[in-house]
Amino acid sequence: MSNQELAHPELAGVEVAEDSGDLSRSEVILKGALAAGAVYGLGMVAPFVRRALAASEGGDVGILNFALTLEYLEADFYAEARRRAGASGELKGLIGLLAMDEQQHVEALSASVKKLGGKPAAKPKFDFPYSNTAGFLALAQTLEDTGVSAYNGAGPMIASKEVLAAAGGIVQVEARHAAAIRLQNEAEPSPAAFDPALDEAQVLKAVEPFLA
Amino acid sequence: MPERKEREIETRGVSRRRFMALGGGSAAAAAFLAACGDDDGMTTTTMGASGRGSDETAQFGKGDVGILNYALTLEYLETAFYAEVVKSGLFEGGDLETIRKFGSEEAQHVAALTAAVKELGGKPAPKPKTEFPLESAKTVLELAGTVENLGAAAYLGQAANIESPEVLASALAIHSVEGRHAATLNTLLGQSITPDGAFAKPADVKSVLKSVEPFIVG
Numbered sequence: 001m002s003n004q005e006l007a008h009p010e011l012a013g014v015e016v017a018e019d020s021g022d023l024s025r026s027e028v029i030l031k032g033a034l035a036a037g038a039v040y041g042l043g044m045v046a047p048f049v050r051r052a053l054a055a056s057e058g059g060d061v062g063i064l065n066f067a068l069t070l071e072y073l074e075a076d077f078y079a080e081a082r083r084r085a086g087a088s089g090e091l092k093g094l095i096g097l098l099a100m101d102e103q104q105h106v107e108a109l110s111a112s113v114k115k116l117g118g119k120p121a122a123k124p125k126f127d128f129p130y131s132n133t134a135g136f137l138a139l140a141q142t143l144e145d146t147g148v149s150a151y152n153g154a155g156p157m158i159a160s161k162e163v164l165a166a167a168g169g170i171v172q173v174e175a176r177h178a179a180a181i182r183l184q185n186e187a188e189p190s191p192a193a194f195d196p197a198l199d200e201a202q203v204l205k206a207v208e209p210f211l212a
Numbered sequence: 213m214p215e216r217k218e219r220e221i222e223t224r225g226v227s228r229r230r231f232m233a234l235g236g237g238s239a240a241a242a243a244f245l246a247a248c249g250d251d252d253g254m255t256t257t258t259m260g261a262s263g264r265g266s267d268e269t270a271q272f273g274k275g276d277v278g279i280l281n282y283a284l285t286l287e288y289l290e291t292a293f294y295a296e297v298v299k300s301g302l303f304e305g306g307d308l309e310t311i312r313k314f315g316s317e318e319a320q321h322v323a324a325l326t327a328a329v330k331e332l333g334g335k336p337a338p339k340p341k342t343e344f345p346l347e348s349a350k351t352v353l354e355l356a357g358t359v360e361n362l363g364a365a366a367y368l369g370q371a372a373n374i375e376s377p378e379v380l381a382s383a384l385a386i387h388s389v390e391g392r393h394a395a396t397l398n399t400l401l402g403q404s405i406t407p408d409g410a411f412a413k414p415a416d417v418k419s420v421l422k423s424v425e426p427f428i429v430g
Contacts, residue, residue, distance in 0.1 A: 046381075097406070104410035152384040161372035165414065168371045168387065172364055172412035175391030176398075180405045183396065188313065190392035193320035194385040 010139045011038035011146065013129030016073070018122065025056050026069040026121045033070075033150050042145045046153030053157045060163050061118035063154050067167065068109040070150055072123045075102035077143060080128065085136040091184055098140075098177050105170055112166065137185050144178035147171075268417040269370070276379045277334030279370045282417060283383070284325040284337045286363055289424055290318040292342045293359060302349045307400070311356075314393050321386050328379060341430035357397040361407065362415060362423055364390040369414035 006012055011034050016027055023031070029052045036048040049066075056062050078099035081087070087095055110120040130136045151171035158164040179189035272281035294315025297303065303311055326336045346352055367387035374380040391412070395405040406412070 046385075050381075101406060101410040108411070148388045152381070152388060155371070155384045156377040156380045165368070165372040166411070168368045168384070169408075169411040169413065171384070171388055172368055172391040173406055173408075173410055175388035176395035176405045176412075179392035179395035180399060182392075183399055189310075189396040190314065190317060190389055193317035193389060194324070194382070 006038050007041035008038050008142050010129065010135075011035075011142055014073075014139075014143075015125075015127035017125045017127070023124075024065075024069075024121055025058065025062065026066045027124050029053065029056070029066050030069045030073065030124075033146065037142065037146045037149070042142070042149050045146050045149035049150045049153035050157060053154055060158055060160050061113055061116050063158055063167075064109055064113045064116070064163065065118065065121040067151065067154065067170070068106065068113065068121050069124065070147060071102055071105040071109055072121075073126055074143060074147060075099065075106050076123075076126050077128055077140070078102055081136055081140070085130075086133045087136070091133070091137075094180060094184065098181075101173055101177065105173075108166070108170075112163065116163075137181065140181045141178070141185050141187065144174060144181050147174040148178055268373070272337055273329075273334050276374055276376050277329055277332050279374055279383075280325050280329045280332070280379065281334065281337035282370070283367065283386070284322060284329065285340060286366055286420070286424070287318055287321040287325060288337075288339045289342055289427060290359060290363060291315060291322055292339075293344050293356070293427075294318060296344055296346060297352055297356070300346045300352070302346065302352055307349075307353075310396065310400075314356075314360075314396075317389060317393075321389075324382065324386075328382060332376075332379075340428045342427050343429045344427055353397060353401055357394065357401050357403065358423075360390060360394040360397050362420060364394045365413060365415035366417075366420045368412055369416055369420070371414075 014034055016023075016031050016034070018024065018027055029049065032052055033045050033049050036044040053063055053066065058065065078095055081095050082092075082099060085091075085095060113120045128139060130139050148171060151167060151174060155164060155167060155171070158167060182189045182191075269278035269282040272278040272285070294311055297311055298308070298315060329336045344355065364387065367383060367390055371380065371383060371387065374383055398405050398407065
């Protein structure tokens with residue numbers, strides 16, 4: 001992957017690492033989803049996630065744990081941004097709101113995994129590549145759009161109607177976050193009428209190294 | 213986009229359950245239903261009590277066709293609303309651009325939903341005759357905010373009732389766009405982008421139709 005060809009180079013710089021070096025299935029899928037977005041654009045995230053979840057054997061617990069890992073990433077991202085994004089005024093307030101929402105998603109998803117008799121995924125360590133407010137905003141936009149696509153990709157794989165409805169309640173909030181961050185960036189809050197989907201074979205080839 | 217959906221629906225007439233079996237999803241759905249109660253911190257749903265609410269949209273057709281036609285009716289309404297707002301001359305500059313863009317996205321939803329209904333062998337719902345109060349920029353923006361937040365909640369209320377995985381994937385792709393529209397309008401209005409908090413709430417068919425009734429004149 002040469003950097004100049006990446007659709008979203010800032011995504012390629014996000015590091016996901018578990019302390020022990022032994023990546024869980026959820027972390028592997030998350031890394032793949034980020035790689036898919038980085039290489040081919042965010043339209044690739046949904047088909048990639050859908051395919052990766054279909055290939056794993058975790059059922060709804062596996063899907064919820066993947067969502068939990070994604071929310072860990074977002075919660076950490078905004079908690080850290082409160083300290084180092086250099087934001088003030090309206091943006092500072094927005095970061096506070098987003099941090100709170102993502103933390104609530106983490107807690108709800110952990111509780112749901114436990115209710116289904118599963119073990120909540122452990123929180124990985126993350127590293128976010130930005131050094132100023134503009135860099136933070138660019139990464140925030142990409143991460144929120146990625147989150148929306150990841151949930152939309154996971155949705156059709158969910159067996160339980162209750163879990164699906166709950167995931168829907170979260171993804172709509174992610175979409176709202178994405179629009180708000182995009183407005184801060186003076187970007188189109190709703191860039192397309194649908195999430196575009198490209199060819200799945202392409203993305204799988206691109207992210208193969210992450211799924212070994 | 214509509215072309216792609218048509219093709220997918222054509223080639224995959226499987227139900228969501230069979231699709232999941234193919235995809236390696238867990239079969240223990242009954243256990244999940246029992247385990248995933250109301251007190252887990254996630255939003256509760258309108259169909260939670262009965263476990264099935266697809267009859268809600270029976271007046272629009274059977275099963276997924278009914279849900280798609282219900283969505284189509286709402287998208288027709290949104291499209292007509294934005295078209296009238298653009299013509300009203302109440303907006304200019306960036307706000308007008310946003311309104312135009314959202315209107316064009318709603319029109320694309322109409323086209324995609326119409327195609328999907330036909331592919332499922334159904335008859336697309338007729339375009340309703342609509343009328344909207346367009347008094348001032350402020351009241352129009354407020355109405356737009358109401359309509360978009362309601363639209364997002366309407367999709368959320370139906371997601372779990374959809375049988376076909378392809379229809380569900382399409383509905384989810386539209387649902388999040390409605391969420392983006394809603395948050396944008398809320399921002400323009402100086403309101404919270406997430407009025408329901410961290411978990412968006414669904415709306416049932418009855419309350420959605422009651423809310424839009426004043427704008428449908430035939």
